[in-house]
């Protein structure tokens with residue numbers, strides 16, 4: 001999605017003189033290109049956009065002052081000319097009576113285009129190539145990627161129209177499901193499953209990831225047997241790179257789908273503040289492929305939640321596995337990874353280990369360490385959630401340590 005934001009400029013006398021010279025040179029170029037176009041037409045030749053663009057080189061030789069204009073700005077003059085030609089042709093097609101494209105007088109030429117490059121936006125100023133520093137009044141924050149700037153003069157005042165593109169908004173704007181803003185979920189990313197959530201849902205480790213990982217291991221073994229520098233080895237190396245790329249794409253795809261789903265369905269999402277790097281070093285957990293998929297999942301979740309106005313809370317994972325999510329007592333016994341069921345020695349509940357962790361994560365995020373019964377009874381949860389929501393709306397991503 002592209003948007004335009006207009007800001008007032010306050011050029012110094014010197015810079016203003018320079019801007020006026022630039023406008024004049026752009027106007028001259030516009031008229032000159034149009035003249036050449038008309039001349040060619042009279043001679044029975046048809047010039048295209050590319051031909052007039054090439055003409056710019058010749059014009060610079062004939063008129064060395066043109067070198068004082070940023071080269072892409074001159075290319076944009078050519079672009080302007082062709083846009084006008086197409087607009088005119090469009091009107092003709094619609095049946096309007098149209099004349100020839102007119103030459104532009106200085107009064108009618110008001111804009112200097114900077115597209116993609118040739119400018120830097122700084123604090124209270126814009127630096128323009130071949131012009132210099134111009135003071136600017138940014139009354140609004142500029143978010144996203146700046147694609148271009150149009151400098152224009154209106155009634156003796158100067159303005160910068162800044163064109164901004166927001167790629168996330170364009171591609172990944174998520175339509176949240178209605179009546180889900182008060183729904184909360186805790187997510188535990190794990191080893192046995194890809195994740196488990198506090199609503200008793202398991203998402204298994206995707207088998208296609210394992211399949212690609214197995215393939216990579218196989219290619220690696222083949223590679224080890226080949227002589228260094230041999231043709232065969234190079235071919236296998238290429239295959240290996242392709243397999244890695246495939247794995248990366250699969251991971252991204254999977255993480256995108258899953259994170260979108262959670263943002264669509266829940267207004268409040270809690271995850272562990274995981275040190276994935278630390279986990280990868282842990283021998284038991286050295287499933288690096290899943291580690292990478294988790295970090296992708298969490299990072300997608302963060303930016304999607306923010307852009308959809310959802311709340312994402314990252315909690316300290318300390319004791320989330322050891323604590324009973326029903327009676328809140330901490331189990332001092334060390335839970336080995338092979339233990340799949342959490343058995344509470346106090347309240348005697350038996351619950352899946354990862355679901356228990358996910359429940360503790362949402363309890364931590366919502367209530368600190370208030371009694372878990374709050375979570376079972378619906379109304380206080382919603383009430384609390386409302387409070388949390390209104391508190392956190394300003395900062396959608398907060399860390400509760």
Ligand SMILES: [Zn+2]
Pocket residue numbers: 324325326327328329344345346347348349
């Ligand atoms: Zn218990």
